[in-house]
Every structure is written in C-alpha cells, then in structure tokens.
Amino acid sequence: MPTNRQIHLDNRPTGEAVASNFKLVVTETPALQDGQVLVHHHFLSLDPYMRGRMNDSKSYAVPQPLGQTMQGGTVGEVVESRNPRYIVGDKVVGMGGWQEYSVVDATQPGALRKVETTHVPLSAYLGAVGMPGVTAWYGLVKICEPKAGETMVVSAATGAVGSAFAALSKARGCRTVGIAGGPAKCRYAVEELGFDACIDYKLHKDAASLSKALKDACPNGIDGYFENVGGMVLDAVLPRMNAFGRIAVCGMIAGYDGQPLPLSNPALILTQRLKVQGFIVSEHMEVWPEALKELGTLVATGKLRARESIAQGIESAPEAFLGLLKGKNFGKQLVKLI
Amino acid sequence: MPTNRQIHLDNRPTGEAVASNFKLVVTETPALQDGQVLVHHHFLSLDPYMRGRMNDSKSYAVPQPLGQTMQGGTVGEVVESRNPRYIVGDKVVGMGGWQEYSVVDATQPGALRKVETTHVPLSAYLGAVGMPGVTAWYGLVKICEPKAGETMVVSAATGAVGSAFAALSKARGCRTVGIAGGPAKCRYAVEELGFDACIDYKLHKDAASLSKALKDACPNGIDGYFENVGGMVLDAVLPRMNAFGRIAVCGMIAGYDGQPLPLSNPALILTQRLKVQGFIVSEHMEVWPEALKELGTLVATGKLRARESIAQGIESAPEAFLGLLKGKNFGKQLVKLI
Numbered sequence: 001m002p003t004n005r006q007i008h009l010d011n012r013p014t015g016e017a018v019a020s021n022f023k024l025v026v027t028e029t030p031a032l033q034d035g036q037v038l039v040h041h042h043f044l045s046l047d048p049y050m051r052g053r054m055n056d057s058k059s060y061a062v063p064q065p066l067g068q069t070m071q072g073g074t075v076g077e078v079v080e081s082r083n084p085r086y087i088v089g090d091k092v093v094g095m096g097g098w099q100e101y102s103v104v105d106a107t108q109p110g111a112l113r114k115v116e117t118t119h120v121p122l123s124a125y126l127g128a129v130g131m132p133g134v135t136a137w138y139g140l141v142k143i144c145e146p147k148a149g150e151t152m153v154v155s156a157a158t159g160a161v162g163s164a165f166a167a168l169s170k171a172r173g174c175r176t177v178g179i180a181g182g183p184a185k186c187r188y189a190v191e192e193l194g195f196d197a198c199i200d201y202k203l204h205k206d207a208a209s210l211s212k213a214l215k216d217a218c219p220n221g222i223d224g225y226f227e228n229v230g231g232m233v234l235d236a237v238l239p240r241m242n243a244f245g246r247i248a249v250c251g252m253i254a255g256y257d258g259q260p261l262p263l264s265n266p267a268l269i270l271t272q273r274l275k276v277q278g279f280i281v282s283e284h285m286e287v288w289p290e291a292l293k294e295l296g297t298l299v300a301t302g303k304l305r306a307r308e309s310i311a312q313g314i315e316s317a318p319e320a321f322l323g324l325l326k327g328k329n330f331g332k333q334l335v336k337l338i
Numbered sequence: 339m340p341t342n343r344q345i346h347l348d349n350r351p352t353g354e355a356v357a358s359n360f361k362l363v364v365t366e367t368p369a370l371q372d373g374q375v376l377v378h379h380h381f382l383s384l385d386p387y388m389r390g391r392m393n394d395s396k397s398y399a400v401p402q403p404l405g406q407t408m409q410g411g412t413v414g415e416v417v418e419s420r421n422p423r424y425i426v427g428d429k430v431v432g433m434g435g436w437q438e439y440s441v442v443d444a445t446q447p448g449a450l451r452k453v454e455t456t457h458v459p460l461s462a463y464l465g466a467v468g469m470p471g472v473t474a475w476y477g478l479v480k481i482c483e484p485k486a487g488e489t490m491v492v493s494a495a496t497g498a499v500g501s502a503f504a505a506l507s508k509a510r511g512c513r514t515v516g517i518a519g520g521p522a523k524c525r526y527a528v529e530e531l532g533f534d535a536c537i538d539y540k541l542h543k544d545a546a547s548l549s550k551a552l553k554d555a556c557p558n559g560i561d562g563y564f565e566n567v568g569g570m571v572l573d574a575v576l577p578r579m580n581a582f583g584r585i586a587v588c589g590m591i592a593g594y595d596g597q598p599l600p601l602s603n604p605a606l607i608l609t610q611r612l613k614v615q616g617f618i619v620s621e622h623m624e625v626w627p628e629a630l631k632e633l634g635t636l637v638a639t640g641k642l643r644a645r646e647s648i649a650q651g652i653e654s655a656p657e658a659f660l661g662l663l664k665g666k667n668f669g670k671q672l673v674k675l676i
Contacts, residue, residue, distance in 0.1 A: 252605040265598035267590040270616035278608035
C-alpha cells in the first residue's frame with residue numbers, strides 16, 4: 001500500500017491560527033475492506049469555514065478533532081476498488097481531508113460522487129461546480145432573491161464563492177458589485193468575472209468611507225448582499241440597503257480569530273425592514289442538483305472562469321490556508337497533490 | 339363647531355425626548371365638506387413608534403412634521419356626518435392624532451373603520467384588537483413561525499404587543515417567556531397574561547447575567563424571539579437562540595434617543611443559521627382581517643385581558659408618552675379624552 005502523508009490538527013489556535021497548530025504525519029494506507037475504494041487525491045480544497053472548526057466552541061459544525069487529519073473536500077482518482085460501483089480510473093469528489101490518499105466506504109450515500117472531466121476541469125468540482133459554487137447559488141437565489149434590475153453585492157468578491165456569485169447574479173439581470181482587497185483583485189473582478197464595479201476595501205480606513213464608495217457604486221441602493229467577511233464591511237453595507245433588502249450571511253471571517261465583532265447599527269434591520277439570514281450550504285442538499293447543473297453549464301460555456309491559487313504538495317497546505325485567511329489567495333485556493 | 343385642543347410637535351428632540359418638544363394648541367373644528375365626518379375621540383393611542391418619527395432621520399416612516407398635530411391612532415364616535423355611510427353615534431377607529439376631534443374624509447379607503455362594542459370594549463381597538471395586536475400576530479405568525487412545543491420569547495412583555503403575543507403564542511402550544519421591567523410587571527405577566535415565565539431585566543446589570551436567566555427560563559433554548567427593545571436585551575437573547583431560530587424585529591426602543599446601539603455578536607446569525615427580520619405592520623394590510631378576527635375572539639372570550647394605563651385629558655399626552663418610553667406604563671398606554 002502507498003505511503004500517505006497527512007496534516008493533522010495538533011493543537012487549537014489561541015487568537016490567530018498559526019503553522020504550529022498543524023503537524024505533518026506519515027502513515028501507510030490500510031488494506032481495503034469490501035465496499036471500500038482507495039482514492040488518490042489530485043487536489044485538496046482550502047476553505048474559510050475550516051478556521052471556525054479549529055476552535056473548540058459552539059458553532060454550526062462539530063469541531064475538527066485534535067490529533068486527526070484535517071477534514072476537507074478533495075477530488076481525485078480511484079486507484080484501487082473493492083466496490084462494484086467504482087473502477088480504477090474513476091474521477092471522484094469526496095471529503096478526503098488534508099492527505100494524499102483516502103480510504104472511503106463507498107457504500108455510504110454521498111461519500112463519493114463520480115464526475116465527468118470532458119467539459120469541466122477536475123479542480124472546478126472543488127470551486128465553481130462544487131461547494132463554493134452551490135454556496136453562492138443558495139445565498140443568491142434562496143436568500144437574496146434577485147430580481148432583474150436590482151443591485152446585488154458580495155464581499156470577498158474574487159474568491160471561489162464571489163466568482164460564482166457574479167456569474168449567477170449577472171445571469172439574472174442584476175447590477176453586480178464586488179468588494180475585494182487590492183487593485184489587482186478589483187481589476188480582475190470587473191475584467192474577468194463580469195462585476196459591474198468592484199470596491200477596494202483597503203483604500204478605506206473606516207466603515208463610513210467604504211459606505212460612501214458603495215453609495216457611488218450602487219446608485220440605486222443595495223437590494224441583496226452576500227456576506228463573507230463581517231466587521232467593517234458589513235457596517236458599511238448596512239446603511240446602503242434598500243427597504244426590504246435581503247442579506248445572506250455566509251461567512252464572518254473577520255471575527256474568527258478572537259473577540260466577536262459587533263454590528264454597529266442593528267436598528268437599520270428594523271427601519272429598512274431587512275431580512276438577515278445565516279445559512280450553511282451542506283444543510284440544503286435539496287438544491288445541489290439544480291445549482292450544480294446551472295454552475296456546470298456556466299463553466300462549460302466559459303461564462304464562469306474562476307481563477308485558482310494552487311499550492312504544491314500536502315506539506316504546503318498549512319501555509320496556503322493561513323494565507324487564505326489573510327486574503328493572500330487570488331481565487332479558489334487549492335493544494336495540488338500529484 | 340366645537341373647540342378642539344391639539345398637541346403639536348413644536349421642535350425635535352436632541353437626545354432624549356422632553357415635554358418641551360410638544361405644544362398645546364387650541365383651534366376650532368372647521369365646517370364639514372361633503373363626504374366628511376366629525377369624530378369626537380374617546381381614546382388616543384400612545385405607541386413607541388411615535389418616538390422614531392419625532393427624529394428627522396431616514397426611517398421607515400416620513401418624519402412627523404413640525405408645527406402639526408402629532409399623528410396617532412384614535413377611537414371615537416361620529417358626532418356629525420356628511421357621508422352617507424356614517425351616522426351620528428357610530429363608533430369608529432382611525433388615525434385622528436393627538437387631538438380631541440378630527441375631521442375625516444371618510445370617502446378615503448381605510449380612513450375610518452366602524453367597530454362593534456358589544457363584546458369588545460372600544461379602547462381595545464387601539465390595543466389587543468388593533469395595531470399592537472396585529473403587530474404581535476404578524477411577528478409571531480409570519481416571522482417567528484411557531485410550532486407547538488417550541489419556545490417563544492418577547493421583550494416589553496406586558497405592553498400592548500407583548501400581551502397579545504402571549505395569548506397568541508400560548509394558543510399555538512408554545513412555551514412563552516416574557517422579559518419585562520420590575521417584579522409587578524413580571525408577576526402580572528405570569529398570573530394574568532399567561533406567560534410561562536417572565537424575567538425582570540432590571541435585576542441584571544449586563545447581557546451575560548440576563549442571558550443566564552434566559553437559559554434557566556428556556557431550558558430547550560429559544561426558537562422565536564419578538565424584539566421590542568434592542569440593546570442589552572437582544573445581546574442576551576442571541577446566544578440562547580436555537581439553530582434555525584427566527585427573530586422578528588419590531589422595535590429598538592433602546593436606541594431611539596441617541597447613538598446607535600451595537601449588536602455584540604452578529605456572527606451568531608451565521609453559526610446558528612438565524613433569520614432576523616424587521617417589519618412594520620402597516621405594510622402588511624393583507625393579514626389584518628385574519629389577525630383581527632383571532633384577536634377579537636381572544637378578547638371576547640376572556641383569553642386576552644390586556645391591562646391599560648390611562649392618562650386623562652389631551653394635555654396629559656406628552657408626559658404619558660415620555661413615561662411610556664421609559665417603561666412607566668403598565669400595559670397599553672392610552673389617553674382618555676372624554
């Protein structure tokens with residue numbers, strides 16, 4: 001059996017997550033039991049939600065256990081099978097974790113999903129045609145409820161979720177405005193992702209200044225907002241929301257490291273009759289087929305060309321993840337394992 | 339024509355509202371035109387929303403104009419009519435404002451509504467069977483979406499909205515918990531209004547302490563919360579919300595006077611997948627008939643016996659209103675004008 005390198009969570013962060021929270025462990029892959037397959041991972045997905053699970057606090061997910069392989073989405077190839085539904089060479093999406101190989105009980109519903117790679121590149125199943133894409137779809141379609149001519153805004157606009165959000169929102173005839181960090185990301189958002197405008201939050205020292213820039217970029221106000229970051233950005237968006245606006249709360253990355261970040265003026269929820277709703281895409285599996293179909297078509301037809309940041313080798317995963325939390329990635333953050 | 343005493347908004351508050359913001363004005367009621375009726379007000383309703391309209395700021399309603407009669411709900415009797423649909427002696431609900439008489443163009447849809455006073459006392463149409471009752475109904479039924487066995491919580495529990503909320507929530511088989519100020523109100527909430535428990539927020543110096551009391555009163559967590567006050571109370575409730583909980587934001591009375599009150603930990607909206615929704619009952623006229631029917635039945639059958647605080651005479655309206663903002667009232671605050 002092949003040697004398997006894994007990244008474990010060794011200890012929990014106090015404040016900011018650091019490289020020494022992780023530990024590289026080398027093991028042998030065990031022999032397969034009936035029903036199992038051995039998957040050789042080609043790509044590992046790094047996602048902001050993983051930071052929340054590193055804390056041992058009440059959250060939407062069970063915390064990542066200490067001393068075990070970090071959990072996470074993977075795409076790869078079946079290299080050995082004792083399950084009649086899979087043959088060697090099948091391309092599969094799963095939750096293989098931060099390691100080079102995984103042994104999967106493929107009799108469990110949803111444990112693995114075979115995918116086609118003729119029209120959609122394998123890595124896209126971790127991004128635009130995977131969990132981040134469906135996340136954008138759910139927040140936009142089910143919570144922001146866009147109508148043609150309305151204005152939709154997303155933070156972390158050039159990330160995997162933001163990229164998909166732009167394509168989905170434009171397809172619905174909405175003015176689509178992004179918020180991202182730095183001129184290169186903002187240029188990319190407009191030139192490649194189809195945003196009508198993108199605001200560089202790094203040019204603004206406080207919420208009032210960012211809010212003014214949003215006013216210019218959204219002359220008719222904001223009808224739907226997809227929140228990935230929280231903190232100052234949310235404070236800046238809230239006063240720009242139109243009456244009966246909808247806010248999908250998907251991420252609060254700004255608050256992961258320490259004290260909760262307050263919301264400055266919650267009374268606007270009342271005065272503007274807003275709906276603010278948190279969600280986790282894995283709790284809405286019923287929408288995945290519809291969402292994946294639309295996202296797959298957008299990618300296959302070139303209407304959604306999401307950028308990827310690719311780190312090489314399992315040993316690079318911790319640093320790539322810490323960079324993601326600081327916005328150093330540009331587009332979907334992946335680790336290439338072959 | 340009779341002499342008419344009115345309370346005008348003379349100037350806007352800077353910070354806390356004060357008696358000198360108002361001015362008593364004596365006028366003559368004008369002669370009626372065709373289609374109009376003259377209503378002699380028996381009761382004037384005082385409601386927290388009026389405080390928001392005293393500010394000249396972006397809000398859900400046009401600000402109360404300066405130098406004009408304060409707007410507000412009234413019940414009274416037709417004393418003169420030039421409209422064939424109304425005769426002298428009809429009991430009517432309207433928006434007559436802070437004055438003894440109003441001349442109403444009864445050809446306008448919704449300007450006046452005739453009511454029966456055999457089973458429901460006239461003043462109840464300003465409370466349990468009026469705007470506050472429908473407010474409770476909308477927030478509970480349409481936003482909190484109660485299911486039998488769930489736990490529903492309301493702040494300002496012994497006010498007009500809270501009283502109706504308790505009866506409506508109990509009728510749906512929910513554990514119903516109130517938050518109110520002082521032992522007398524809390525005792526009344528449990529003994530008269532049917533709350534399963536009521537927490538005295540005045541016993542708690544901070545949100546953490548109040549939150550602990552909520553934990554004891556809501557052993558299964560909170561599924562629906564009806565927000566009338568904001569500030570520390572909302573901070574205390576949020577950590578007790580169950581996954582997929584619903585919060586109806588009806589009032590933020592704590593923040594009316596000055597700086598916005600922040601929400602300490604908005605990330606809980608994400609981690610608990612909450613829905614937080616603001617609303618204004620006057621924008622949902624479609625529910626009024628259904629809501630008023632249920633509320634009228636609850637009052638007529640003695641299942642909803644809401645207390646009233648009654649001030650006497652139009653000149654007492656400003657002080658009664660300022661007292662309401664400080665929680666000095668006990669139940670629905672009215673001004674009796676006859």
